[in-house]
Amino acid sequence: MNDKDRRSMPLFGIGIVMKLTELTARQIRYYEENDLIHPERTKGNQRLFSFNDVDRLLEIKNYLDKGLNLAGIKLLLTDEDSNVEKTEEKEKALPKEKKSVLTDKELRAILRQEITEANRFGKANLRQGELARFFVNR
DNA sequence: TTTCTTACA
């Protein structure tokens, strides 16, 4: 078994994850409702989180502190898992004339950097609304 | 005891 499998293995109950992330059960469930995380379930319908899920919750927590809302965070995290390959394939499939200057992946990387930077000054400039628009209108 | 869903001050 490799690391990739290990990280995605459903292992922790919500109680453990609460301690690990310092998030309330309410918050964790709410983030799931908004498709930011997709923990597995036991036969008894109990949530089971993987290392990846925990890391993701930690990232979500960080972005929240930086002033982003769930919609914005979702845009930034959506391609970081299974979708990343798809996105790259899709971009490769495009005829080079129609390729945008920046790939989705690069765009998100830049955005992450901007947010981190804005955070140094005072997270007042780059806000959620702008972030969402940035993606929708690109 | 812990977690789940649903609903609401």
Added chain:
DNA sequence: TGTAAGAA
């Protein structure tokens, strides 16, 4: 987001 209620 917190919290309550009833079920699992």
